[in-house]
Amino acid sequence: MSDEDDLEDFEPDQDDFEKEEDEKETEEGEDYRKEGEEFPEEWLPTPLTEDMMKEGLSLLCKTGSGLAHAYVKLEVKERDLTDIYLLRSYIHLRYVDVSENHLTDLSPLNYLTHLLWLKADGNRLRSAQLNELPYLQIASFAYNQITDTEGISHPRLQTLNLKGNRIHMVTGLDPQKLISLHTVELRGNQLESTLGINLPKLKNLYLEIKNAGLQT
Helix, strand or coil: CCHHHHHHCCCCCHHHHHCCHHHHHHHCCCCCCCCCCCCCCCCCCCECCHHHHHHHEEEEEEECCCCEEEEEEEECCCCCCCECHHHHHCCCCCEEECCCCCCCCCHHHHHCCCCCEEECCCCCCCCCCCCCCCCCCEEECCCCCCCCCCCCCCCCCCEEECCCCCCCCCCCCCCCCCCCCCEEECCCCCCCCCCCCCCCCCCEEECEECCCCEEC
16 A cells, blocks of 8 residues: 555544643643744754654654655654754654744745644744645644744645634635635634635634634
């Protein structure tokens, strides 16, 4: 069985994605960095290293024609990372957790075309923009500094978490591209309306409208 067959058959498990949400509710992002804040002295540039990769890799699976194997899961949480450039070389990764770091750029993930599951909560991201990832189904960018919803166009994306950011208006969520997206989490932002949310498969929408007292 090929990589593509495995990815087509993947059924996302929401448990890992949501298990920390109750704890996050009490924090509401208070521990995350404020916009425009410079790196504190202790946040020196910290790139992802091969040693960190060896510690964080798991889940050995077949790749390609099934004759080779590679680790497809990576967890590098709370490593004070500022750079994940090394990930460009790990093209077989399917599950990536880079939460609780100091990342401002996720562009190395554009090379992970087999990615199914991404968690990048609690970083310093200003944008969730990535190239179209054909198999990505679950993505979480909660508690960052994201100001818009542009650049999210993954055709198999089912669950998107943008909780606790700085989004005023939803733009760029193309209903012709996001044909599988059924759950969107937008609470803890600064939304002024629901304009821009027009998704054909949407079932669960969580948001608050600024100064309107509306919670959905």
